[in-house]
Amino acid sequence: MKTSFISTLSIQTTMRNSISNVQREMVKANQEAVSQKHADLGVTLGANTSRALDLSRDISRTDSLLTTAALATQRLQTAELSLKSMNEQGLKIQSAILTLGSSADETSLATARLAMSDALDAFTNFANTAVQGEYIFSGINSDVKPLDDYFAPGSPAKAAVAAELTQYLSANAIPSKEQMTKAQMDGFLDNLQAKFNGSAPLTSPPHPAAVAGQDFWKTFFSDASDENMKSRISPTEVVESSTNANSQGMRNFAFASIISMEYLQTGMDKDARAAVATRTTSLINKAMNSEGSINQQRTSIGIYTERVSKAEERLQAQKDILTTSLGSMENVDPEEAATRLNTMKTLLETAYTVTAKIQQLSLANFL
Known part of the structure; x- marks a missing residue:
C-alpha cells in the first residue's frame, strides 16, 4: 500500500484562501445588510442596470x-x-x-x-x-x-x-x-x-x-x-x-x-x-x-x-411609484441578508478555529 504525504503548509495555505474568500463575501453581506441594496448592482441587475439608472x-x-x-x-x-x-x-x-x-x-x-x-x-x-x-x-x-x-x-x-x-x-x-x-x-x-x-x-x-x-x-x-x-x-x-x-x-x-x-x-x-x-x-x-x-x-x-x-x-405620488419600482430591483431581503451575514461569521470563526488547530500540529508533540 502506498501512502501520500500532505504537508501542513499546504493545508494552511488552503485555509488562508478559504478565509480570504469568506472575508470578501462577508464584506458584501455586511454592506447589503446595512444598505439593504445589492452590493454590486451591475452584476446583480445585468441588462436591467440602465433601467435602474433611469429610475x-x-x-x-x-x-x-x-x-x-x-x-x-x-x-x-x-x-x-x-x-x-x-x-x-x-x-x-x-x-x-x-x-x-x-x-x-x-x-x-x-x-x-x-x-x-x-x-x-x-x-x-x-x-x-x-x-x-x-x-x-x-x-x-x-x-x-x-x-x-x-x-x-x-x-x-x-x-x-x-x-x-x-x-x-x-x-x-x-x-x-x-x-x-x-x-x-x-x-x-x-x-x-x-x-x-x-x-x-x-x-x-x-x-x-x-x-x-x-x-x-x-x-x-x-x-x-x-x-x-x-x-x-x-x-x-x-x-x-x-x-x-x-x-x-x-x-x-x-x-x-x-x-x-x-x-x-x-x-x-x-x-x-x-x-x-x-x-x-x-x-x-x-x-x-x-x-x-x-x-x-x-x-x-x-x-x-x-x-x-x-x-x-x-x-x-410619482416619486413613491418610482421609488417602489427601483426598490424592487435594487433592494435585498433584509432578513435573508442578515442570515447570510451570520452564516459568513460562523464560517469565518470555524475557519479560524481549524487553522489554529492545524498550526498546533507538530511531530514534536508525538515523540
Missing part, C-alpha cells in the same frame, strides 16, 4: 421639483400673510377716517395722522418681507428691497411729494397749502394721483430733467420689477411664485396714507381737509378691493398656492 435619475428630477415647489409654497404663503396684514392696515385707515369725521380738533387730527403713519410704516415693512434672502414683493428683482422708507432721513419719496406740492402752489399762485380751497386741493390730488398710479409721467420741473417722463412710483418709491418670480412645479407646469409692489393696490395704499398724513392739518381750510379725507377713503377702498388691489393679489396668490399644493401631491 434613479427620474427620482432625482422629482426631488428637485419637490424642492422647488416647497420653496414656492413658502414664498406664496408668506406673501399671502403679508397681504392679509396690509389689508388689516387698510381697515385701520378706514376706521381712523371714520372716527375723525369732520372734526377740526388738533388732538383728533393728530391721532388720525399717527394712525396713517403707523399704517404706512407697517405696510412698508410687510412689503419688504424676505424669504431665505429673497424679497417676495420685488418680482424678479428678488435681491433688492422693493420699497423705500418714506420716513427715512433724506427720503427721495418724501422729497418728491413735497416738490409736487411746491410746484402746484407756485403754478397756481397759492401762497401755502393752508390757503388751498377744496377745488384747488382736488386739482392737486388729481395731478398727484395720476403720477402715483402711472397714468401721468414725471415732469421737469419740479423734478430733474433726467427723470422726466418716467414713472413716479418706480422712480421714487419702488425698486420692484413688474415681472413676478416663476417656479417650475412639474415637467410641464410653471406658476408665478411671488407678486410685486408695483400693483395699483399698493400704490393707492401708499398714496392714501401719505396725503392723509401730510394734509389733514389743523390750519388748512376745512373743505380742503374734507376733500383729503374723502379722497383717502376712496383710495383705501380701491387699494383693498378694486382692479389690481391687495385683495385681488391675495386671490391670485391663493390660486397659485392651490396649484402648487396639487402639483406637490402628484410629484410625491
Whole structure:
C-alpha cells in the first residue's frame, strides 16, 4: 500500500484562501445588510442596470421639483400673510377716517395722522418681507428691497411729494397749502394721483430733467420689477411664485396714507381737509378691493398656492411609484441578508478555529 504525504503548509495555505474568500463575501453581506441594496448592482441587475439608472435619475428630477415647489409654497404663503396684514392696515385707515369725521380738533387730527403713519410704516415693512434672502414683493428683482422708507432721513419719496406740492402752489399762485380751497386741493390730488398710479409721467420741473417722463412710483418709491418670480412645479407646469409692489393696490395704499398724513392739518381750510379725507377713503377702498388691489393679489396668490399644493401631491405620488419600482430591483431581503451575514461569521470563526488547530500540529508533540 502506498501512502501520500500532505504537508501542513499546504493545508494552511488552503485555509488562508478559504478565509480570504469568506472575508470578501462577508464584506458584501455586511454592506447589503446595512444598505439593504445589492452590493454590486451591475452584476446583480445585468441588462436591467440602465433601467435602474433611469429610475434613479427620474427620482432625482422629482426631488428637485419637490424642492422647488416647497420653496414656492413658502414664498406664496408668506406673501399671502403679508397681504392679509396690509389689508388689516387698510381697515385701520378706514376706521381712523371714520372716527375723525369732520372734526377740526388738533388732538383728533393728530391721532388720525399717527394712525396713517403707523399704517404706512407697517405696510412698508410687510412689503419688504424676505424669504431665505429673497424679497417676495420685488418680482424678479428678488435681491433688492422693493420699497423705500418714506420716513427715512433724506427720503427721495418724501422729497418728491413735497416738490409736487411746491410746484402746484407756485403754478397756481397759492401762497401755502393752508390757503388751498377744496377745488384747488382736488386739482392737486388729481395731478398727484395720476403720477402715483402711472397714468401721468414725471415732469421737469419740479423734478430733474433726467427723470422726466418716467414713472413716479418706480422712480421714487419702488425698486420692484413688474415681472413676478416663476417656479417650475412639474415637467410641464410653471406658476408665478411671488407678486410685486408695483400693483395699483399698493400704490393707492401708499398714496392714501401719505396725503392723509401730510394734509389733514389743523390750519388748512376745512373743505380742503374734507376733500383729503374723502379722497383717502376712496383710495383705501380701491387699494383693498378694486382692479389690481391687495385683495385681488391675495386671490391670485391663493390660486397659485392651490396649484402648487396639487402639483406637490402628484410629484410625491410619482416619486413613491418610482421609488417602489427601483426598490424592487435594487433592494435585498433584509432578513435573508442578515442570515447570510451570520452564516459568513460562523464560517469565518470555524475557519479560524481549524487553522489554529492545524498550526498546533507538530511531530514534536508525538515523540
